Amino acid sequence: MLAHLLRRAVVPWLPVVLALVAGPSRPVLAGAPPADDACERNASEWGAFASDGAPAEVVDEESRVQVGEASVRLDTESGFDTGLYYPRSGEAHWDLSGMTTLAFWEYGMNDHPEGFQGNQPIVVLVTPTGDARYEPLRQRVPNRAWAMIRVPLAGGWGWTRVDTGEPDLADVSRVEIHHDTWDYGFSLVVDGLRFHDHVPGTPPPPGPAPPPGIDPDAVPSRALLFVFDPVMENKGGVRMHEAYGWFDPVTLTAAVTAELEAHSHGRAPIEVVETDIVDDYPFFEDGFRYDDATYDEAMRTGEWHHGRFDYARFVADAALAKRVERGSIDEVFVYGAPYFEMWESTMAGDGGYWCNSPPVEGVPSERLFVIMGWNYERGVAEALHSWGHRAESVLDHAYGPRTPDRSTTWSAFCLIDAKAPGQGSIGDVHFPVNGLADYDYCNPRNVSSDADCWYAYPDLACPRRPVGCDDWSPFREDPHREYLEWWYDHMPHVAGAGADRFLANWWRYLIDVEQFKGWDGNLALASGRIDLTILDPADGEETAGLVPVAVRAAADGAAGRVDLYADGEFVASDPLPPYRFVWDARDAAPGSHVLEARAYELWSGAESRSPSVTVVVAPPPPPPDEVSGPAAPTPLTFATRSRLVWEDAGARGVTGYNLYRGSVRWLDDGVPAGRIAERLPGPSAEDRERPGPGTAWYYLVTGVNGAGEGPPGAGSAGGERPIAP
CATH class of the missing domain: 2.60.120.430 (Galactose-binding lectin)
Structure with a gap:
């Protein structure tokens, strides 16, 4: 009012x-x-x-x-x-x-x-x-x-x-x-x-060298590739990308991730940990969905349905939110056909912000993640282009919106000659430094640029020289793709911080969106202290076999990684939150063992350590049996609209339960059910999400103990149901 x-x-x-x-x-x-x-x-x-x-x-x-x-x-x-x-x-x-x-x-x-x-x-x-x-x-x-x-x-x-x-x-x-x-x-x-009493603007004390084989500045991430590539019965029963002569989305993804790793100088190795290809069309927010006939008709007439890909429904059907929260996957790549109406990039989860599109509402994930939307009618250049808009949005979030001057390092990087004659650097996704219009990737004119200086970042004091299309596309094979490779290649990618007190490795910001969603990532006032707590297992807990370890890290600065140590020996490293490990105690001597987490910030490598946790190792149990099989007195069922119950199999070596959910539509495509709850102490769980109209979900439950996870049960054809962590 x-x-x-x-x-x-x-x-x-x-x-x-x-x-x-x-x-x-x-x-x-x-x-x-x-x-x-x-x-x-x-x-x-x-x-x-x-x-x-x-x-x-x-x-x-x-x-x-x-x-x-x-x-x-x-x-x-x-x-x-x-x-x-x-x-x-x-x-x-x-x-x-x-x-x-x-x-x-x-x-x-x-x-x-x-x-x-x-x-x-x-x-x-x-x-x-x-x-x-x-x-x-x-x-x-x-x-x-x-x-x-x-x-x-x-x-x-x-x-x-x-x-x-x-x-x-x-x-x-x-x-x-x-x-x-x-x-x-x-x-x-x-x-x-x-x-x-840390002095503002100064780095914290340096820490020790990383363990052998650990690159403290690399940001490896795990991606899920999900492909909507229907089998078109009206086109001879072949996949859509084949029916229309488009590119293979799996091959495209491999090329895109290889380009990003190469031109980040090894800072952004993205592993596609799961590939799901479905014989299906996505839902739009208004409930519309193409089929083979309506899509082919739209291709012939050019009369397309106007709407938007339903991200919230897709995330729910694929059970992605909890998988992201646990760190099983860090981001999602979605490939589809023209007019599936996906954003080039978007964010989902708490704390989302503009990522070349508004963030997706209604996704129950406390961890923020990026969903890339790619089109297999287009090539590698266009996918790199979309990823570049993601990069622009993330760095705008850090530095603030770009301005046509050199007031921030990010603005200076993107500055083009047309906006500031004689002062240009690299350019942005649409405009090379010598460009005069959008997508002007092959303009023959040369302009003054300090492009070479960015390879020496944070030292930008080097001579300027004429730069033009010959610098990224001397043979004019694919100027669009080659310019973007050149653009990524010049991004700051070294250890420490620049004079502006932002990280000198921008790839950390581009991949680790969760860590920096609530602030700009500037380290000027950061002390470098990281408060660490081992959340699981508890001090004094009896453990056996494969021991899950969960660590919380709250960084007054930029956290680079968390390492797990057992009895003073390095076990594993995790570069992205949430920090999860599995300590293999199967060969550990029975008795007490000490776990400790150590974290390292990125400005100077300062080390922080958690309070130690002592666990008691017991002999590993036998693997758990199947839970709630077909002959179980109490099969897996809903007791209320949101509460699932199943047979208590504790007497069969089970100490906890994992619950999985999948979409019935994608069963025949082999899409695994995603884990939505883990290590439940008893034979019940809550799932308050609901499938959308025209969609049904199925559930699986497995038993877990120190020996690992039991079988999820077999499908109607006799094969074991696929599940994903």
């Missing part, structure tokens, strides 16, 4: 007023500020405020945690200046004179379309002689994503400090964290609040 929209003129930001009882004066001794985590099951020590008097409270939170075992959550119904403060007493008397930075994690939950109002958060340090107020120059609180908030106590580095009175940082009474929202009501989780 209008009165609410104009509230800044009526109710400005106000300081929090604490009611104190007068008493005799006494000397106050300044104490040490929080150096570790001021959000650990201590909500009673926090206060909440709302300038309009609306309800606001702080409670302990255990479901969303970055550091330790708990965080604190603010729940408020306010639509004005509101927030939380610590300590509740207002008598901390911290001596911050030797500190440089306040750092804490925030996770916003604001479902209003406009989200938070203004640049957030506003932080206030209250002292007996005055207050220091810090406001960021841009929005720093994402929605449905964690962000590390780093506030330089002296101001600057993207923050404006305004003092009221004469604040004395040697005697700070409390810290206040202010927020504001359009409309009314939101929740906010805060974790890991601490002060530190």
